[in-house]
Amino acid sequence: MVEILSDITDDIYKIQVIGEVDASSSIHLDQSINEATKKSKMIVVDCQELEYISSAGLGVFMSYINELKEKKIKMVLFGLSEKVRHVFQILGLDQLLNIVNSYEEAKNLMNEL
């Protein structure tokens, strides 16, 4: 099960993903990212409490890569556990997504992009 919280501060739309993202709960993740793309040009995804992500969850992130590029929306993920990060790495998604360690780094990266 997953819990997703979101809020906007300083034009940055923050999505906090808590728990496990699997085939059934990936729909919620999809909905909240979709919501974020409509409301802000800057999205950070807080993965500090993301315990597990399945291939379906990865598919959600993957599906936004092109859309974000086209709409010039910046998205940064931060705080991934080693295990979760490894999952992104194996698939090769770390090459396409911006992944950093902390919220500060995420904010800085956001300004650089």
Next chain:
Amino acid sequence: MNLRKKYINTTCWVLALAAWVVMLISGLILISGHPYPYKVINEVSNFFPKVFLAVYIVSVYMFFYYSIGKSESLNILELLWRIFVTGLVATIFSLVSRGFLLSAPEALPKSGLNQTLIIYYINIGLILIFLLAVFHVWKKFILYQKSKNLVIAWRVFSYFLLAGLLMSLLDLPVFGVLFNLFFGFIIVIGLYLSVNLKWVAYLNFKQKWKSVLLNLLITFWLIYFIYFLTRFPNGNLFFINITDNITVIAVFAFVLIYAVFSILVTLFNLPTSSVFEQKLEEVISFQRLSRSRNTDINEENIYDILLESSVSAVIANAAWLHLFQEKDMEKQTLHYQISSSRRQEIELKIDAKTIEHLHSPEEVRDYPLKKFVLNIDDDEYKSMLLFPLFVQDQLIGQIALLKDISDGFNREMIEIIRTFVNQASISIENQRLLLEAIENERYKEELEIAKRVQGSLLPEILHKNDDFDIIAYSRSAAEVGGDYYDTYRIDQDKVAIIIGDVSGKGTSAAFHMSQMKGIFQSLVQMDMSPQEFIMRANHALGNCLDRTSFITISYFIFNRATKKIEFTRAGHCPTLIYQAKEGRVDFLEDSGLGLGILRDDQFENYIQVNTKEYSSGDIWLLYTDGITEAKNEDNKEFGYDRLRELVKEHCTQTPEEIERVILNELTTFCGTKPPSDDLTLLVIKFK
């Protein structure tokens, strides 16, 4: 059994007839005045007719005992009709013979006396048949819904009657002390028995009238026969005046009393018979509603039966049944003696709020009964009963019953409607569950077929060359899954091997897996480099995968000529390699990107092709994340390290043994937790 019954019946008849004939002959001899040749016989000859009369009575009694008393079914009107006809025949004969006697009074004294005796005997025979027939039918009526006491009372009654028959042979003075005592006792039991008239309740209105009529006629015959017997000219002269016979008198009295009781009780029951019929109909309706578990009765039938039964149970003038379609709450309505427009007219006048707030069967149960009824302001209809219909806690309809009088529904009526509605709910629920079960069964079968088809997509025979052995294992978490592996022998030296995993699981993954199979089988035949293979595969999949799906693969070409393996990894789990020379076990952590993630030319930039030499004893372990991400009860993953250690530990063993060790370890690790993902394992060992 039937044969035996027939045999008894015939015996009784023959016996009765013989007794009657002997009685007649002895009567004729007596009246002729010629003595018997033996003195002994002469002294008792006066008794002959009486004795044989008793035999006759017993025989006829036994006949009816077996023919009426033992039949299982009770058709009241038919039985009444039969004794009525018997009585009619006896009466007609009696009247005709009387007429004959009156027309020729004492014309020929001697032969006339003989004739009169014959006629008298025949009359008595017929009257007794009628009397005993009535007696047995009454017995059957009285013992309808019998109790132990009743059966005992009846037995005592019949023994007394038999005793009476024996006493009649003793020439007791009629209406003497003993006679009166005995007679009085029989009558008391007879009266006790006569109040058992339960059968009357089971007749409907029409049948009650018929039975009154038949009973009246039967009573009339009885009275006529009593008149006939007491007034028969010279009756006393013929040795067997049955008006002296205590049993015959008692039976006459008893059947007459019971006939009169029957008439009176039936008459008094006439006004209430409609209520009884109503109740019976309710029970039948209830049964019809309950029986609808059969597959040939569908939901519509149940609605029809509900409306029909409800209308007849409360005698409504009009009614309708709303059925809400599950999703859009659009109404479908069944009407009874009311037009759709009239119904809408009335609907505007009523305050539907009364039951609108009831959201569950529990609320309906606790709701005051009288609140389901409302009076309406309409020219035609004055009161209305509204009741909601719930199935599986969901409101699916509403039944409305109308009457042309105000306050037309009493407590019992509301109660019965509630019962009907509940029963209909149960029936519909059963119906739906049954259909659901059938549907599920079908889905299961479909999935079973899908499973078989998918099983055939995985290779049965794995291609290899002389340099290596290969073994594969694959298992889906659900019926079908998204794991894929395949092999292809390109030429004498080259063998292509692929392992893949479709994102997600279940049916959608299975479809994509079959697409991957198609792509592999098409491209591999063209003998292209891993670089080109993976590019074209990505391009092809880009056109057929949905937005959030991707496929990870590892693609290998084993070349015997060069002793090298060319391979590329597109986002798939890193291959585990054991190098025998160095004794090292490593995951091949190179870069790569899953197929379908980038669907344009940019994908090329992320392809990395490697080449590795192999030597004897090396092991290449190909697998999907179903193994490394398998979890135990504590939510811990099986992990990469455990896999690495296992291979290291068992590196000298055959591929089969290595596979078994890994799968066993995995099963032990997971314990009771069922696998949540598809898992595939390929072990390749070089010779």
